[in-house]
Amino acid sequence: MNALLPVVAAILQSVSFTLDKKILSMRRVGFRMYTGVSMPLIFGITSIIFLLFRPPITSELFSGYLPLFLIISVVGTAITNIFFYRALDGDSLGEIETISLINAIPVLIVSSILFVDERNFSILIPALVASSAVIWAHWQRHHFRMVRGTWLFFLWYFIYAPVSAILSKELLSVWNPIALELVRSGVLALIFTILFWQQVRRVPRNVFLFLLATNTLTSISWILYYYGYQRLGVVYTVLLFSLQPLLVYAASILYLKEKPHRKKSIAFGIVLVSIAYAQFLAR
Structure with a gap:
């Protein structure tokens, strides 16, 4: 039953991202209006969920290094x-999801190195295979092809994704996912409203x-995703959640009429197989 948490999260988030591209x-x-409205909405929706389930928020949640982890995470x-x-505002949905999928690789590697319960060094080879596949998919005419805005997202998140996973795992060892998302979304709502x-x-x-529709889906999705972190671990959750980019990529072709790219479709499949194979070896 716990395995359904990231699977349902993946389905909800795939619908949300497809709506996001349509909205943009x-x-x-533009992305400024989108994020400026979305963050307060996410906070409002998470507040309703918090009032329904009422998870505890105590002073212990702000002890030690936890406040620092929370600030870095926000x-x-x-x-x-x-x-x-x-x-996403300047590129195709399929392109962004193909790129974002590669960020699962450093998350898997770093999590397996730092956490004993996530550790399995046999994931390194399939991780390198997946990384090479994405590079190959974007290598055209002797250079790495990507628009500037996508480059910035790719480089930043490739570095930050494993950091985010580490911070989330540490915070969720103490925090309830709903309470954590309430606090984080509240601070983010304030930041983006001001900006x-x-x-x-x-x-x-x-x-x-x-x-309102897309952020309702996103709010529920991320809460379920972090429940997956708590109950299944990072590696297994990331594996199951990798269904989300696949569903979004398919939706971008079927519903948004984006043009499929043979090399990127092949690379997408290689990355998914690599993640699944890494998890198979880890079990």
């Missing part, structure tokens, strides 16, 4: 969201309804 393609909607998430939605207040004030009514 609407007139007068700042890193803010930067990641800016880079991600800026890239993009002018854009937030001009959001069209029809766009707001789409934003």
